[in-house]
Amino acid sequence: MTSKQFVVSRRGFLKLGVATAAAAAAGGALTARPASAKGGLKPGFESKFTVCDMCFNKCSAIARVSDGVVQKLDPNPKFLKSRGMLCAKGNAGIHQLYDPNRLKHPLLRVGERGEGKFKRISWQEALDLAAAKMGAIAKEHTRCGMLFMAGADMQSTFVHRFAEAFGSYNVISHESNCLLSNNRAFLDTFGEVPIPDVLNSKYILMVGANRFESLVTPDSIDLMTALRQHGCKLVVLDPRYTKTAALANEHHAIRPATDLALMLALMHVLIGEELYDQRFVAEKTYGLEQLRDHVRPYSPEWAEGETQIPAEAIRRMAREMAAVAPAAMVYPGRRSSDYANSTQIRRGFAMVNALLGNWDRPGGLTAARVVGLKGGIPLEAPFYEDNPPERVDSGQARLMFEEEGSFKLTRDAVLKGEPYPIKGFFAYHVNPMQTGANRQKTIAMFNKMDFVMVMDVAMTDTAWMADLVLPSQTYLERLDPASAQQGSSACACVVQRDPVVPAMFEAQPVFWVVKELAKRLELGEHFDFTVEEFRAAQLADLPDAPKALAEDGVYYNPSRLYGVYEGKIYKTKSHKIELFNQRYAEAGLDPMPVYTPLAQPPAGQFRLVVGRNALITQSSSTSNSLLLQMQPDNDLWIHPEPAAKLGIKAGQKVAVSSPAGRQVLTARVTHETRPDTVYMHTGFGVMSKELAAFGRGGCIAAVLVDAVDEISGNMAMHETFVQVAAA
Amino acid sequence: MAVKLGMVIDAASCIDCKGCQAACKVANQVPDGFWRNWIKRGDEEKAALDRLGLRFQPGNCMQCDKPTCVAACPTGATYKEAKDGVVRIDRELCIGCGQCIAACPYDARYRHPQLRVADKCDFCAERRAAGLQPACVDTCPTKARVFGDLNDPDSPAGRLLRTKASVQVVNQKSNTDPNLYYLGDPGPADWPVQAKMPTPWQFWKSLGGPALEALVGLTGLGVIAMYGRQLILGDRDQPPDHASGQPEGGDHDQRA
Numbered sequence: 001m002t003s004k005q006f007v008v009s010r011r012g013f014l015k016l017g018v019a020t021a022a023a024a025a026a027g028g029a030l031t032a033r034p035a036s037a038k039g040g041l042k043p044g045f046e047s048k049f050t051v052c053d054m055c056f057n058k059c060s061a062i063a064r065v066s067d068g069v070v071q072k073l074d075p076n077p078k079f080l081k082s083r084g085m086l087c088a089k090g091n092a093g094i095h096q097l098y099d100p101n102r103l104k105h106p107l108l109r110v111g112e113r114g115e116g117k118f119k120r121i122s123w124q125e126a127l128d129l130a131a132a133k134m135g136a137i138a139k140e141h142t143r144c145g146m147l148f149m150a151g152a153d154m155q156s157t158f159v160h161r162f163a164e165a166f167g168s169y170n171v172i173s174h175e176s177n178c179l180l181s182n183n184r185a186f187l188d189t190f191g192e193v194p195i196p197d198v199l200n201s202k203y204i205l206m207v208g209a210n211r212f213e214s215l216v217t218p219d220s221i222d223l224m225t226a227l228r229q230h231g232c233k234l235v236v237l238d239p240r241y242t243k244t245a246a247l248a249n250e251h252h253a254i255r256p257a258t259d260l261a262l263m264l265a266l267m268h269v270l271i272g273e274e275l276y277d278q279r280f281v282a283e284k285t286y287g288l289e290q291l292r293d294h295v296r297p298y299s300p301e302w303a304e305g306e307t308q309i310p311a312e313a314i315r316r317m318a319r320e321m322a323a324v325a326p327a328a329m330v331y332p333g334r335r336s337s338d339y340a341n342s343t344q345i346r347r348g349f350a351m352v353n354a355l356l357g358n359w360d361r362p363g364g365l366t367a368a369r370v371v372g373l374k375g376g377i378p379l380e381a382p383f384y385e386d387n388p389p390e391r392v393d394s395g396q397a398r399l400m401f402e403e404e405g406s407f408k409l410t411r412d413a414v415l416k417g418e419p420y421p422i423k424g425f426f427a428y429h430v431n432p433m434q435t436g437a438n439r440q441k442t443i444a445m446f447n448k449m450d451f452v453m454v455m456d457v458a459m460t461d462t463a464w465m466a467d468l469v470l471p472s473q474t475y476l477e478r479l480d481p482a483s484a485q486q487g488s489s490a491c492a493c494v495v496q497r498d499p500v501v502p503a504m505f506e507a508q509p510v511f512w513v514v515k516e517l518a519k520r521l522e523l524g525e526h527f528d529f530t531v532e533e534f535r536a537a538q539l540a541d542l543p544d545a546p547k548a549l550a551e552d553g554v555y556y557n558p559s560r561l562y563g564v565y566e567g568k569i570y571k572t573k574s575h576k577i578e579l580f581n582q583r584y585a586e587a588g589l590d591p592m593p594v595y596t597p598l599a600q601p602p603a604g605q606f607r608l609v610v611g612r613n614a615l616i617t618q619s620s621s622t623s624n625s626l627l628l629q630m631q632p633d634n635d636l637w638i639h640p641e642p643a644a645k646l647g648i649k650a651g652q653k654v655a656v657s658s659p660a661g662r663q664v665l666t667a668r669v670t671h672e673t674r675p676d677t678v679y680m681h682t683g684f685g686v687m688s689k690e691l692a693a694f695g696r697g698g699c700i701a702a703v704l705v706d707a708v709d710e711i712s713g714n715m716a717m718h719e720t721f722v723q724v725a726a727a
Numbered sequence: 728m729a730v731k732l733g734m735v736i737d738a739a740s741c742i743d744c745k746g747c748q749a750a751c752k753v754a755n756q757v758p759d760g761f762w763r764n765w766i767k768r769g770d771e772e773k774a775a776l777d778r779l780g781l782r783f784q785p786g787n788c789m790q791c792d793k794p795t796c797v798a799a800c801p802t803g804a805t806y807k808e809a810k811d812g813v814v815r816i817d818r819e820l821c822i823g824c825g826q827c828i829a830a831c832p833y834d835a836r837y838r839h840p841q842l843r844v845a846d847k848c849d850f851c852a853e854r855r856a857a858g859l860q861p862a863c864v865d866t867c868p869t870k871a872r873v874f875g876d877l878n879d880p881d882s883p884a885g886r887l888l889r890t891k892a893s894v895q896v897v898n899q900k901s902n903t904d905p906n907l908y909y910l911g912d913p914g915p916a917d918w919p920v921q922a923k924m925p926t927p928w929q930f931w932k933s934l935g936g937p938a939l940e941a942l943v944g945l946t947g948l949g950v951i952a953m954y955g956r957q958l959i960l961g962d963r964d965q966p967p968d969h970a971s972g973q974p975e976g977g978d979h980d981q982r983a
Binding site for chain 2: 041042043045072073074075082083085086087088089090091092094212213215220221224225228241243246247248251614615625626627629630670671672
């Protein structure tokens, strides 16, 4: 073992092992030696349960801690939803905790917005300032003049509570930049958003999803088990040859924006050849006769012209699915922020499933089960008479989720100042600068604001644009409410998060921040409790939960998995599964999805599609020093044919431009994408110089045009055509 | 029969998520740009063009029964543990000469830039001592890596080895008799290289055998000679990028 003393730069101190970070945190000393030169765990470590926060999956994990330092994060073998695994991002959580670039204390902007000049201030100053600004905005513009946005975090519930107590309806989540089209479609077909029983399925048609790269628990893991051990067939339709495609039984590089044509053709075959589950459809669905007429023109031969998938393959898919139904599915997918008609496209997915009769049955789509977790301590929100009648984004998307809102429509409203002005913004653990299409418009939105406050662990691009930046504790330092989880046949369970190490620097939980703000704004009565008390209220009906959570890190509430709907109605207007949606008909929307060909890229242009892989969570993981070693940047996937025409060689810098903006990144010339489609990963091309990813790759939000799903208000991110040129 | 620790790997189950690589990096404090384990893959361009499947192949030090690294080590720092067959490195004895790195057909070793010693997978010795699985095995989502005593027919790994067809991935000219087995098609198999043995040293060893090795170890003659070599080499391989790390797993390994 060496006894040398190393003097290291601020950015480099993690390289010497995490143990040094604690010393640095305590004393600020940046001179340290590798504390554990031998590597590995020190004998006598403690094991503490935690819940991962490196993505939305919230996997239970075990922190191995010695001397107050997290040495390693391991999976919790008792956590069935993850199948006892921890992915690369989960392992890299330790590098979020000990990130030398972490936000350490409150910062007040001193330069121009987005210039990155801040000064350190005290929490007292920060909270007094925030309360004063929010109070002033409420007075001048009503309380709805404050906009709140919170990501998928176990403490986001407190931000929502604060917004409600403060009196603003304008609360948006990250979800309208992600999955709401899919949720809308399944809700409007089955009355709820299903959980696919991947593990027991015999045939999975995966369209617009990349489950082996974009990890969702337990689906990603169960998919492999189903393939390797249960003889399941996986057919992937994706313009890219993804890892999921590479591991599938069959892959078709479908022409983008034509998924609905394929679904309609599948229904055409299922109904035309009477392959659908006739008893199930007769008993449990509404609108078969209308659908029969509706899909008659949509033959596989017609669909071949749209999708560029051979008619015979489409016909075969329908027959193969029917042969093993109900243990067959069109995988519902998750991120569906793609096209202006994404809700209708996803309705097509849902309706094929309905014809297969797979609802509530093994290997099909399962319903949500009740875990018994309560809502915590109820809020009696005050009523503010001067508030406007509606959310700022209401009345545009026909069936927007009021509780989620629409980032796209809200931003438009802020820019116009209509129907009323919004002048303040509080964002917690969410990064619309990177995830919301058209970054220039997001910047313009910030510039409309009198006051922007952002709380996060690191100086994200969204924090970079803020007036006041607040340092959040990481998940490993926090006491959080309990959270209910469900995943397929794996479980319906509860997890909770306790701190595994003391908080570092001046970082605080957002609960403390909103509580302090509430005190200053005379709303203290709404936060007159502790997180422990809130959690106890959540667990009030689960007397066995605290012991199980302490011993296993997870609490299961055994409940029925299949047949949940026997003897029950579906939560739709007809009380049945709606092939024909009556509410849509009443609202003037197509009650059954009608295929209208979407524009395809003109000559010399490409459709830009975006996504992630197992090392990326949108934008929140890409600056992680461990993950950056495996995913150092993003590049532009372009097919060799157009690349040759444009004189673009592999590894060369290229400019990608659209009406929304221009980004420069490296070309990856590959047959893994279609000639008409280029691809970028999310999360790079950051503006914030305080992130380790600064200077790497290009930003999707800077190139994507902001279209909107007309029904759900979800962002539509695959409607962007780009030009590509050597840079 | 003595314990022989090894891995039986189902390459077909690997989704190339790199969980094993991240887990290993943290568990063993592997410095930036270096790796103790890897996931190799076939020709993805060809696969994409021909619409073929692609196979991902997880791997790490194969804890060989005929370890060329042990033979190449001038000081006895690299040795094969008698009790479980794991090839270990004694950092007190290692002089960082790099002979073992060249002698490994699998490029499983690298030179630790700060500690100036050879480093590689030891199936997470500290974790095993604490009753835990190796980090890569514990964390793997699809459980493609199965670890255990290959000599125990009832261990998870032993059972697989006994009941399913498996192969080893080796270079024909340097068959080290590895203890990593792959079930069925392992994917790419043409990557192990011929071991580069330190010729003079091998010659001495062939003359003197263990006795000479022990003698050199005792007198420190070999140590001095090799330390000179380390001084000459200096820190040329310091920057993380290519150096002596794994051919896969660094910047150039990325396929999104």
